[in-house]
Amino acid sequence: MIPAGEVAPPAAGAPVVGVRDLFVGFGGGRKREGRVRAVDGVSFEVAPGEVFCIAGESGCGKTTLGRALLGLVKPDHGEVHVAGSEVSRLGGRRLKDFRRKAQMIYQDPMGSLNPRQTVYEAVAEGARIHALEGREEELVAGALSRAGLRPPARFFLSYPHELSGGQRQRVVIASALILGPDLLVADEPVSMLDASVRGEILKLLIDLKAEMGLTLILITHDLGFAWALADRVAVMYLGKIVELGPVEQVLTRPLHPYTKSLLEVAPEVGRRKDASVLTGEPPDPANIPPGCRFHTRCPVVVSGRAGAEEPRCRSEIPELRELWPGHFAACHLAEAALPP
Ligand SMILES: Nc1ncnc2c1ncn2[C@@H]1O[C@H](COP(=O)(O)OP(=O)(O)O)[C@@H](O)[C@H]1O
Numbered sequence: 001m002i003p004a005g006e007v008a009p010p011a012a013g014a015p016v017v018g019v020r021d022l023f024v025g026f027g028g029g030r031k032r033e034g035r036v037r038a039v040d041g042v043s044f045e046v047a048p049g050e051v052f053c054i055a056g057e058s059g060c061g062k063t064t065l066g067r068a069l070l071g072l073v074k075p076d077h078g079e080v081h082v083a084g085s086e087v088s089r090l091g092g093r094r095l096k097d098f099r100r101k102a103q104m105i106y107q108d109p110m111g112s113l114n115p116r117q118t119v120y121e122a123v124a125e126g127a128r129i130h131a132l133e134g135r136e137e138e139l140v141a142g143a144l145s146r147a148g149l150r151p152p153a154r155f156f157l158s159y160p161h162e163l164s165g166g167q168r169q170r171v172v173i174a175s176a177l178i179l180g181p182d183l184l185v186a187d188e189p190v191s192m193l194d195a196s197v198r199g200e201i202l203k204l205l206i207d208l209k210a211e212m213g214l215t216l217i218l219i220t221h222d223l224g225f226a227w228a229l230a231d232r233v234a235v236m237y238l239g240k241i242v243e244l245g246p247v248e249q250v251l252t253r254p255l256h257p258y259t260k261s262l263l264e265v266a267p268e269v270g271r272r273k274d275a276s277v278l279t280g281e282p283p284d285p286a287n288i289p290p291g292c293r294f295h296t297r298c299p300v301v302v303s304g305r306a307g308a309e310e311p312r313c314r315s316e317i318p319e320l321r322e323l324w325p326g327h328f329a330a331c332h333l334a335e336a337a338l339p340p
């Protein structure tokens, strides 16, 4: 068994992840002019055992947010708490322990694996670094088996190039599982896989969550993936959460025009009458529009339907407000989207 870590377990019901007013930027001049605001003021909490989905177009800051959760990028401002500890303050033994308990899975399994390392070596590496108790071969076999590579010994001496994309991602997942994580951040774990195996890998993650009691943060550019997988979903646009709530609520009664537009291209959840396809690229995160950052692409504003609110959309940053119990949106026009 893996010995209990030093990171104290959170009190029952306490969030396992707490993000408060987080800003993460890259580059820019001496006074930070021109700095890319990848994560631009984000707050949320994730409960133990929850599947929390972070969705949004490419470049909106999902990966940076995921990396900040695990302390892999330094915030400009704000705090990230995981299992009761502030991540940026961890050091020494406590940091090493955190590195074991919080694991990230990236989208490209080939890029995550060393092409010259066998499956056995890849999965055993973490066990060695963290000096896990138990017979190494049993630990490796157990992790591979849990990740669905059975019989595990058949894969011990395989190299990544001998495996399918789905099998490679299972090896990456096994390398995380061997460490007995409490928190798994999966960054677009299926986006580079064949459509035919995507469902299997997502199902594996959900089954593991249930079996091992993990908390799962699932990052995706495809809002449709949140459906049936996530408990709650946060939709990001240009570094900010624009809508957050229970997945059914957000996908069937979206309040933000951006979420509605994303749903238009997610056939899994069906087309909506009030949705309109987004045009153009998101603006440059080094040069974020004033007011509501979405107003330059907002179908309501662009078509002149924002009426008397339009000046606010152009000048005032909308707060993330709770409009239904647990369902938040950052849009000056969101009330108008509420059913009477
Ligand atoms: N290491 C980095 N250096 C400079 N800019 C970065 C770096 N990582 C991300 N960015 C920029 O930050 C923004 C958000 O990127 P990212 O977090 O990767 O978004 P997503 O995962 O949603 O596609 C993008 O504009 C990206 O170009």
Ligand SMILES: [Mg+2]
Pocket: 059, 062, 063, 064, 187
């Ligand atoms: Mg990304």
